[in-house]
Amino acid sequence: MSIKNTPFTDKHIALGAKMAPFAGYNMPISYTGINDEHQAVRRNAGVFDVSHMGEFILKGPKALDLIQFVTSNDASKLKKGMAQYSCLPNDMGGIVDDLLVYCIEENSVYMLVVNASNIEKDWNWIQSHNRDKVEMHNISDKTGLLAIQGPNATKILQSLTEMDILNLKYYTFVKGRFAGVENVLVSATGYTGAGGVEIYFDDQEGAADKIWNAIFEVGGPLGLKPIGLGARDTLRMEMGFCLYGNDIDDTTSPLEAGLGWITKLNKEAFMAHDFLESQKQRGVARKLVGIEMIDKGIPRNGYVICDVNGHPIGHVTSGTQSPSLGKAIGMGYVKSEFASIDTPLLIQVRDKQLQARVAKIPFQ
Numbered sequence: 001m002s003i004k005n006t007p008f009t010d011k012h013i014a015l016g017a018k019m020a021p022f023a024g025y026n027m028p029i030s031y032t033g034i035n036d037e038h039q040a041v042r043r044n045a046g047v048f049d050v051s052h053m054g055e056f057i058l059k060g061p062k063a064l065d066l067i068q069f070v071t072s073n074d075a076s077k078l079k080k081g082m083a084q085y086s087c088l089p090n091d092m093g094g095i096v097d098d099l100l101v102y103c104i105e106e107n108s109v110y111m112l113v114v115n116a117s118n119i120e121k122d123w124n125w126i127q128s129h130n131r132d133k134v135e136m137h138n139i140s141d142k143t144g145l146l147a148i149q150g151p152n153a154t155k156i157l158q159s160l161t162e163m164d165i166l167n168l169k170y171y172t173f174v175k176g177r178f179a180g181v182e183n184v185l186v187s188a189t190g191y192t193g194a195g196g197v198e199i200y201f202d203d204q205e206g207a208a209d210k211i212w213n214a215i216f217e218v219g220g221p222l223g224l225k226p227i228g229l230g231a232r233d234t235l236r237m238e239m240g241f242c243l244y245g246n247d248i249d250d251t252t253s254p255l256e257a258g259l260g261w262i263t264k265l266n267k268e269a270f271m272a273h274d275f276l277e278s279q280k281q282r283g284v285a286r287k288l289v290g291i292e293m294i295d296k297g298i299p300r301n302g303y304v305i306c307d308v309n310g311h312p313i314g315h316v317t318s319g320t321q322s323p324s325l326g327k328a329i330g331m332g333y334v335k336s337e338f339a340s341i342d343t344p345l346l347i348q349v350r351d352k353q354l355q356a357r358v359a360k361i362p363f364q
Helices: 009-014 034-043 063-070 116-128 153-160 207-222 229-239 273-282
Strands: 018-022 025-030 046-049 054-059 083-089 095-105 109-114 135-138 143-149 173-178 181-187 196-202 225-227 286-293 304-306 312-322 327-335 344-349 352-359
Touching: 009 018, 009 025, 025 229, 034 046, 034 225, 034 229, 046 207, 046 229, 054 063, 054 116, 063 109, 063 116, 083 116, 095 116, 109 116, 116 135, 143 153, 143 207, 153 196, 153 207, 181 207, 196 207, 229 312, 229 327, 286 312, 286 344, 304 327, 312 344
Parallel strands: 046 225
Antiparallel strands: 018 025, 046 143, 054 109, 054 135, 083 095, 095 109, 143 196, 173 181, 181 196, 286 327, 286 352, 304 312, 304 344, 312 327, 344 352
């Protein structure tokens, strides 16, 4: 399968980014180093190319009904200009994908933003439940997406538009002219926990170049930096945000993953509603927890988690050395009786068992 480029691939290469294949795309992993880029986002602002993500438009009088059936959250609460984090449960209560739902026009036009590696899978899944023949458009290949994240992101960008992005409330968006490009959607979302916006645009007539160049023209002198996927991972991990394929997948339920808050069991019937309701009533057998290392070592995906007697009780799903906190952190599933904060754990690292503890998320 040939590897795809984003509208910004040439820019990353010209800037000397370390490139690698990710979800079928040639993506920048880092420019100046993960720690340096991570701190730039936490303290100031950084630009991520996330054009590999998937975007679907659902249109028509039955669009909301379809979204309500295939997603766990309650999209009927969305007014025009609002977005929502949600997931697509499968028949058995696992997670097909996590996604964002944008209300473009109430009760008639919505945009779903899905993970790059799941574009085809999600499209087929939603389409297989599209009994009312809702109009669906996969606009992934022609949509550019930049995430400008960090405490100073909106201050840096405000001069590029007449839209009020300084005062955008979390999980709301506006559409308008940005950096001379029409119909740009600016959304107060992102997966770093550092604040900022995500910018969606139709990649036509040099729009990508215009937007990228304008952002760095105003942002460069203010310390704005391009950021790779390496720092995107460490930033989301410090917040305890789930990464699809690591912390959540087709075998994990949103209730096990701590995503009960996006699982609205009181809305009308949706996919796996009865399974999830029954799971909530009886209690989950395992839970996703934060892990903080006490001994020196990093908890890596797949490492076995043991109780203090060395008995296996779960496995690590994500782990890293936290640039902001200066300690090794991770996430993983453990049997529910071991999920309380400060419960001592042992992480099996090759032939050693290293001491760790269950930590509060976001990590501190």
